[in-house]
Amino acid sequence: MERRLVIKQVLIMAGGLALLPSCLREQGKSTILLKNMDISLDQENLMADIAETIIPRTNTPGAKQLKLHLFALKMVDDCYEKADQELFVKGLTAFQDQAQDLFSKSFGKLSLHQRESMLAKLENSTSPEQSGFYKIMKEKTIDGFLNSKYVMTNLIIYELVPGRYNGYFPVKTA
Amino acid sequence: MSNLNIDAAKANTFDVIVIGSGISGGWAAKEFTEKGFKTLVLERGRDVQHIKDYPTTNKFPYEFEHLGEPALAIKKENPIVSRCYAFKEDAMHFMVKDKEHPYIQEKPFDWIRGYQVGGKSLLWARQTQRWSDFDFEGPARDDFAVDWPIRYKDIAPWYSYVEKFAGIAGHRDGLAELPDGEFLPGFPLNAAEDYFKGVIKNKYPARHVISARCAHLSKPNQIHLDQGRAKCQNRILCQRGCPFGGYFSSNASTLPWAAKTGNLTLRPFSVVESVIYDDAKGKVTGVRVADTNTKEVTEYYARIVFINAGALNTNLILLNSKSKRFPRGLGNDSGVLGKYVAFHNYSARINAEYDGLKQYATDGRNPAGGGYIPRFRNLLKQEMNFKRGYAAGIYGSRYMERDRSGIGGSLKDNLLHGKLSPWIIGSHMMGETIPKESNFVSLSVSEKDAWGVPLLNISVAYDENDALMKADYIGQMTEMFTEAGFKNITPNVSSQSPGLDIHEMGGARMGRDPKTSVLNEWNQLHTCPNVFVTDGACMTSTSTQNPSLTYMAFTARSVDYAVKAMNRGEI
Numbered sequence: 001m002e003r004r005l006v007i008k009q010v011l012i013m014a015g016g017l018a019l020l021p022s023c024l025r026e027q028g029k030s031t032i033l034l035k036n037m038d039i040s041l042d043q044e045n046l047m048a049d050i051a052e053t054i055i056p057r058t059n060t061p062g063a064k065q066l067k068l069h070l071f072a073l074k075m076v077d078d079c080y081e082k083a084d085q086e087l088f089v090k091g092l093t094a095f096q097d098q099a100q101d102l103f104s105k106s107f108g109k110l111s112l113h114q115r116e117s118m119l120a121k122l123e124n125s126t127s128p129e130q131s132g133f134y135k136i137m138k139e140k141t142i143d144g145f146l147n148s149k150y151v152m153t154n155l156i157i158y159e160l161v162p163g164r165y166n167g168y169f170p171v172k173t174a
Numbered sequence: 175m176s177n178l179n180i181d182a183a184k185a186n187t188f189d190v191i192v193i194g195s196g197i198s199g200g201w202a203a204k205e206f207t208e209k210g211f212k213t214l215v216l217e218r219g220r221d222v223q224h225i226k227d228y229p230t231t232n233k234f235p236y237e238f239e240h241l242g243e244p245a246l247a248i249k250k251e252n253p254i255v256s257r258c259y260a261f262k263e264d265a266m267h268f269m270v271k272d273k274e275h276p277y278i279q280e281k282p283f284d285w286i287r288g289y290q291v292g293g294k295s296l297l298w299a300r301q302t303q304r305w306s307d308f309d310f311e312g313p314a315r316d317d318f319a320v321d322w323p324i325r326y327k328d329i330a331p332w333y334s335y336v337e338k339f340a341g342i343a344g345h346r347d348g349l350a351e352l353p354d355g356e357f358l359p360g361f362p363l364n365a366a367e368d369y370f371k372g373v374i375k376n377k378y379p380a381r382h383v384i385s386a387r388c389a390h391l392s393k394p395n396q397i398h399l400d401q402g403r404a405k406c407q408n409r410i411l412c413q414r415g416c417p418f419g420g421y422f423s424s425n426a427s428t429l430p431w432a433a434k435t436g437n438l439t440l441r442p443f444s445v446v447e448s449v450i451y452d453d454a455k456g457k458v459t460g461v462r463v464a465d466t467n468t469k470e471v472t473e474y475y476a477r478i479v480f481i482n483a484g485a486l487n488t489n490l491i492l493l494n495s496k497s498k499r500f501p502r503g504l505g506n507d508s509g510v511l512g513k514y515v516a517f518h519n520y521s522a523r524i525n526a527e528y529d530g531l532k533q534y535a536t537d538g539r540n541p542a543g544g545g546y547i548p549r550f551r552n553l554l555k556q557e558m559n560f561k562r563g564y565a566a567g568i569y570g571s572r573y574m575e576r577d578r579s580g581i582g583g584s585l586k587d588n589l590l591h592g593k594l595s596p597w598i599i600g601s602h603m604m605g606e607t608i609p610k611e612s613n614f615v616s617l618s619v620s621e622k623d624a625w626g627v628p629l630l631n632i633s634v635a636y637d638e639n640d641a642l643m644k645a646d647y648i649g650q651m652t653e654m655f656t657e658a659g660f661k662n663i664t665p666n667v668s669s670q671s672p673g674l675d676i677h678e679m680g681g682a683r684m685g686r687d688p689k690t691s692v693l694n695e696w697n698q699l700h701t702c703p704n705v706f707v708t709d710g711a712c713m714t715s716t717s718t719q720n721p722s723l724t725y726m727a728f729t730a731r732s733v734d735y736a737v738k739a740m741n742r743g744e745i
Contacts, residue, residue, distance in 0.1 A: 016236030035247075054581045055589075062586075078245040119581050142578055146589060149236050155590055158234060162408045162538040167364025169537035171594060 014070035016149025032070050034077045037085050046096055047073060049108040051141045053115045060155065063141055066148050072140035084132065091133020095122070183475065188214040188439065191461055191476040193446045193491065196293025198709040198725040199482035200424030200432075201336065205733035207437035214474055215429075216444040216463060218483075219289030222268075222296065224402075224425045228415030230264045238263040257674055258286045260297055265413035268296050278618055280633035284673035285486065291442055292425035293484065294676070297413050300389045300421050301720040302342050303546070303565075304333050304353045308553055309717035312606075316552070316561050319514060319609045320685040322714050323695035326353070332727040332734075340422040340726065341398050343406075343542065344387030352384070352548040352719075358392045360385045361542035365534035366570030366597040371545065373658040381550045381654075383568060386542040389422035389723075401427050410539045421541070443467050445625045449479055449504055449705065451497035457745075458504070458705050464625040478704050478736055478745065482729070485710030486515075486615055489681035490630045492692075492707075493617050505699035508689050511682055513614040515634050516716045518677040519564070519605030521668045522644045524651045526660035528570070528597040535572045535594055544569025549606075549718045551646065560642035564605040565718035566651065570597045599660055603647040606718050607672075608639055609680050634672050677721055679713035697732040704745045708732050 011018040012032055020033040030039040051063035051072065063069060076088050095118075099107040103114060110118070122134040145151060152158040189211035192202045199215060206213040221227070235241055242262045249256045252272045261269055270287040277285055288294040307326045313319040330353070337356040345360035363371060363385050371383035390406040391398050403419030403426055412421050419426035432438040443466040450473065452459045460475035481488045489512050495504035503511050544567065551563030574592030578585070613635065617628040648665045655663045672678075685691025688700035697712050699705045708729040710721060739745045 016234065017239065017241075018237075055586050056582055058583055058586060060586075075240060078247070079240055079243060080246060116582055123581070138578075138581075142585075142589060143241065145586075146576070147236050147241050149234070151590075152234060152236060159538075160232065160234060160409065160411075164538035165361060165408050165540045166537040167362045167367070167534075167540070169535045170533060171535045173532045 012067065012070060013149075014067040014074065015144045015147060016152070017071060017074070019070060019074055030073065032074065034073070036082070037073075037077045037089065039073060039089070043089075043092055043096070044069065044073065046092065046107055047137065049115070050095075050119065050137055053112075053119055054138055054141045055145050061150055063145065066145065066150055068141045068144040068148070071144035071148075072137060075140045075143075076136060080136070084136070087129055087132040088136055091129040094129055095133065186460075186473060187475040188212045189476060190214070190478045190480065191216065191474055192480045192482060193461065194293065194482035194484060194487075194709065195291045195424055195429060195440065196288070196482065196484060196709070197295040197298065197424060197722050198729045199293070199480070200295060200428035201726050201729040202480045202482055202708065202733055203432040203438055204428040205730055206737075207432040207435040209733075209737055210435075210437065211737075212437050212439070213432070214439045214441060214476065215432075216446055216461070216474070217291045217293075217440065217442045218445045218466060219291065219293075219442060221440070221442040222290045222292050222415070222425055224419065224430060225415070225417050228417065229267070231411065231414045231417050233264065233414075254284050255286060257284055257670070258676070260413050264411065265297060268413070268415075275623060276629060278621065278629050278631045280631050281635045282671040283632040283634050284671050285632065285678075286673065286676045287484065291429065291440065292423055295423040295722075296415055296425060298423075298722055299543075299720065300412060300541070301543070301546075302337075302340075302344075302387050302389050302723040303548075303719040304355055305329070305717055305719055305724055306351050306353050308351050308549075309715070309719070312562060312717060313715050316556060318561065319715050320683065320687065320690050323684050323686045323691075328695070329724070329727050329731065332731040333723065336723070336726040336730050338395075339397060340389050340427065340723075341391045341394065341403075342387060342723070343390050343392040345385055347382065347384045349382055349384070349548060351553055355387070357387070358395070360387070361390075361392060361540050363545055364536050364540070364570055365531045366528055366599060367545045367568060369528075369531060370568060370570070370599065370658050374547075374654060377657050378550075378654070380553075381547065383545045383547055386544060386546040386567070388542045390541040391420055392541075401431055403427065406541050408539045408541055410541060412541075445627065446483065446491055447471065447494065447625065447627050449481070449491060449495040451495065451500060451504060451702065453498045456499075458702055464627075466625065469625060477740065478706070480729075480732075481705065481707045481711075482709045485678045485681065485713075486630060486632070488707055488709055488711040489515075489615050490617070490627070492682060492711075493615075494627060500702075504705065505682070505692050505702050507701055508692070510690060511692050512616050513611050513681065514609035514683055515613045515615055515678065515680045516607045516609040516713070517634065517672045517679060518675040518716060518718070519607055519636065519640050519644065520602060520675040520677075521636075521640075521670050522647050523600065523602045523666040523668070524648060524655070524663065525601075525666065526599045526655045526663040528599055528658070528660050530659070531597060532594075543567065551643075558642075558646065560639045560646065561608055562606040562639075562643070563718065564603045564643055564647050566601050566603055566647065568599070568601045570599050572597055599655065601651055603644065604718050604720075605640060605643050605647065606716050608637070609683070609715060610637070615681055632673075634678075636672060677710075677716070679710040679716050679721060682707050682711040683714040684712050685714060696735040697728055698735075703739075706732050706736060
C-alpha cells in the first residue's frame with residue numbers, strides 16, 4: 001500500500017523525461033500512463049530487455065537504468081498512428097512467442113549471445129510486423145539514449161547557454 | 175445614470191489607442207507613451223510578461239514530453255500551424271491553434287499567427303535588413319502595384335532611430351542595395367560561408383555574400399541595458415522567449431519601456447470588432463472591443479487610432495468597420511482595401527556538401543544563422559523573363575554523424591563517438607511577389623467567429639512570375655554551388671502554400687492617390703486622418719527583405735508625424 005502511494009507521488013524519470021505513472025496501477029499493466037495503447041507489464045519488461053540488448057550497460061548506464069524502454073513506449077503511444085501502434089504490439093507479441101519457440105524461455109532469460117542473435121535477425125527481417133516493430137523500438141531507444149539527461153550532462157554535453165560562436169573552430173581532419 | 179455613463183466614457187478614454195502589441199504595435203506604444211500620451215494597447219490574446227511567461231525557456235531537450243515533437247493528436251488537430259517550422263513543444267504555446275480562429279481558404283493559405291502580448295515578435299526569425307531605393311522605386315520602374323509615396327531618404331533616419339533602440343548586429347558592407355545601418359558588431363561567417371563568399375566575389379562581382387544582419391545584442395549599449403536586456407548568449411532558443419532579452423521583442427523591449435512611463439494601459443483578451451466612425455464628427459472616435467473571455471463588448475475612445483493587428487487582421491478590422499460614410503469598410507472609398515495582398519516566396523531551398531576545409535568546424539551557435547545574399551536579379555535594370563528577384567540565405571554547418579547500425583556495446587560506442595560530417599551548405603530563397611488585385615482578402619458574408627466578427631476569406635496564390643523566379647533561383651544557386659566545388663547539390667522545391675513564409679503584406683497599401691491606395695505617405699488613411707496603419711498591411715510592394723525592421727521604422731515615423739499633426743490641431 002505504501003509503495004503504491006509513493007509511486008503515485010513520484011514521477012517516473014525516463015531518459016530525463018518525467019512520465020506520469022499509471023494512476024490506478026492495475027496488476028500486470030504498464031507502469032506508465034498510456035493514452036492509446038494497452039501494454040502489459042510483461043510486454044513492458046520485454047521492451048526493457050530488448051532496449052538493454054540494443055544499448056547495454058557498460059562502464060556507463062544502459063537502457064534499462066535510463067528507462068529508455070519507457071521513453072520508447074511513450075513516443076509510440078503519443079506520436080504514432082494507430083495502425084503503427086497495432087503493428088508494434090503485434091511485432092512485440094510475435095517476438096515474445098519466437099523466443100519461447102526457439103529457446104523455450106522468455107527473451108529476458110536468454111544469454112546475451114542468444115538475445116543479440118535474435119535482434120540481429122530482426123535487423124534484417126522482411127516481415128512488416130517484425131521490422132515495423134523493431135525499427136521503431138531501435139530508433140526510439142537510440143533517440144532516447146542520445147537525448148537522455150545522463151548522456152547530455154555527462155557524455156555529450158548539451159549547452160543551454162553557449163555564450164560564444166567560433167566559425168573557425170580547429171578540429172582534427174582525420 | 176447619465177453621470178455613470180459619462181464616468182464610464184471617461185474611464186474608457188485615452189489619447190491614443192493601439193490595436194495589437196506585436197512588433198509594430200509595441201513601437202507605437204513606446205513612442206506615444208514616451209511623448210506623454212495616455213495610450214491603450216489592445217491585444218486579443220493573453221498577457222505574456224518578459225521572462226516570467228517563458229515557461230520553456232530554460233528547458234533541456236529531454237525535458238520536453240516528446241523531445242520537442244508535438245504529439246500526433248496535436249498535429250492532426252492542427253494541420254495548418256503544424257506546417258510551421260517553429261511549431262514544436264518549446265514554442266507551440268505561442269502559436270494560434272487552427273480551431274482557435276478559423277478562416278476561409280478560397281485558395282490554400284497557411285495563416286500562421288501568434289495571439290498574445292508581443293504577438294509574433296516573440297517568434298520571429300530576427301533578420302533585419304533595410305530597404306533601399308532599388309526597392310521603393312520597384313513598382314514605378316517595373317510597372318506594377320502603385321508607386322511608393324516615399325523614398326529611402328524619407329525612412330533612412332527612422333531606420334537609424336529604431337535600430338539604435340532595438341539593437342541590430344551587422345557589418346558595414348557598403349552595398350547600395352542593402353544600406354548599412356546603426357550596427358552593433360556583426361556575427362562572423364564561418365569557414366565554409368567565408369569560402370563561398372570568396373568564390374562569389376571572384377566569379378560574380380555583382381553578387382555579394384554578407385553575414386546576416388539580425389536583431390541580437392552582440393554587444394549591448396547603455397540604451398539596451400536600460401531596457402533590462404543583456405548580451406545575446408548564443409542559445410538560439412529564441413522562439414521560447416529569451417531570459418536575457420538577447421533579441422528584440424515587444425515583450426523584452428518596447429512594452430516594458432512604455433509601461434515605465436506610466437502612460438501605458440495594456441488590455442489583453444481584447445478582440446477589436448471594429449473601429450468606430452462618427453458620421454457627425456467626420457472622424458474615428460474609438461474602437462469596439464469584445465472581451466475574449468466574457469464576450470462583453472466595450473467601447474474605448476481616443477483621438478487617434480493605430481491599427482497594428484498584423485497584416486491580414488488589420489485588413490479584417492478595416493473591412494469590418496462600416497459606417498454610413500464608409501459602407502465598404504473604413505477608408506475604402508476606392509474599393510482597394512483588402513486587395514493587392516502579397517507575400518514572400520520561400521518555396522525553394524537547396525543543399526550541398528563541401529569536402530574542403532575539414533580542419534575547421536563551428537563551436538557555439540550563431541544567432542545570425544549564417545550569410546545573406548541580397549537580391550541581384552533585375553537590380554539595376556529589368557533583364558530577366560520575370561519581374562523583380564530574390565534574396566537568399568546561405569549557411570554552412572557540420573554535424574556529428576553517429577553510426578546507428580548494429581547493436582550492443584559497439585553501437586553504444588559508435589553513438590557516443592560520432593564523426594564530423596563534411597560541411598553541409600544550405601540556402602533558401604526569399605522571393606518578391608507581385609501584388610495583384612486578384613490576391614485579396616474579404617469578409618465572409620455568412621460565417622462569424624466566436625466574437626461575432628466575420629471570418630476572413632483569403633484568396634492568395636502564386637503566379638507564373640513566382641514559378642519563373644523560383645526556377646532561376648535553383649538554376650543560379652546550382653551554378654554558384656558548382657563554381658564553389660560543392661558536391662551532391664540537391665534542390666528542394668516545396669509545394670508549400672503562401673502564408674507559411676509568415677510575411678503576408680498589403681491590403682491597405684500606401685500610395686499617393688486615394689483612388690488607388692488606402693494610406694498616404696505617413697501611413698495615414700487618406701480619407702480618415704486620425705487612423706494610421708503601420709504593420710504589414712501598409713506595404714505597397716514586398717521586395718525581398720525581411721519586413722519587420724521596416725514596420726518598426728514606419729511606426730516611429732508615423733507616430734512622430736501624428737504627434738506633430740495633433741500639436742498643429744490637424745487631427
